[in-house]
Amino acid sequence: MMATPTNPPQSMGSSNVVFRTETRFDPSYIRTVPGIIKVAVIVLDLLGFICIQSSAFWWNPRGVYFNIVAHLGLWFSGILLLLYLFHVVEKYHNIMWLKIELIVCGIISFLYLIASTIVLAYGSAGYSAAGFFGYLAMVLYGFDAFLKARAMQAGDLAQGTRVTTKQTPVTTPPALP
Template identity: 55%
Template sequence: MAYPSGPPPAPPAQSLGSTNTVFITETRFDLSYIVTPPGIIKAVLVVLNLLCFICIEASAFRSNGRGVYFVFVSLVGLAFTGGLLLMYLYHIVEKYHNFKWFKFFGYLAMVSYGVDAFLKAKALKAGELAQGSRVHTGKQTHVTTPPALP
């Protein structure tokens, strides 16, 4: 953009002073976290996990293996995400600001992915399938089809 009256204005001068971070260490309920993007994501995840749990419990699949696993995953997700949401709503994260929250949860995620990678490598060496199972039949059937017509 051209400035008709001369060069562009200089940026504001930066102060060389220090900054202070203030932590309010008392717990208090504050709904303003819900309207932030991380708060919205956590609230949506809590609702989705709760809906998943209700849907699988109302279905006929709740007692088979996949249904039980689905219930387990939805309840664990509900507990962790709901717990984190409550910790942010009540400013418990701010109260215990010396605890390295991002490093702690990042470390747990890294360890979880590492264990998963180890188990996948072990399954690969054993010749297992990524998902599903092999079906072995005792008898092989050979089918001969006639050639296609011209």
């Protein structure tokens, strides 16, 4: 009697990505980790800017540089938060949103390192407070860049859902001669 090798059934599946292309307001993004980080860095950008502007030395080049960095972060994060809240990121899913966020968050984190260090070295109370908020923003921008790098490695989507279906084929025994 001849033994036939038994192969275990192989699971075959497919992965479909579902994108809803209409823009709609969805505040649930704010309750996610990236949404919380974006709101936090917006607040820190504003606090640092207010500290420099309320200082007697707001005109100093160190303060001006800090304000430029704070504005870059504020505008980038604010616009991106609106794009996520209104699902524009999902609508234009062909753009590499995660890579853009990774690069810009890394750059802003580095710029905040420089800006916070030079305003702390100045010694003014307002500058010291701005430097503190700048270092906090630097850490959050760096953490956001780290999260984006991990999401890119995992093949995650910036926004949208991935539906995976598994199919198991039916194996029939070989026909007898």
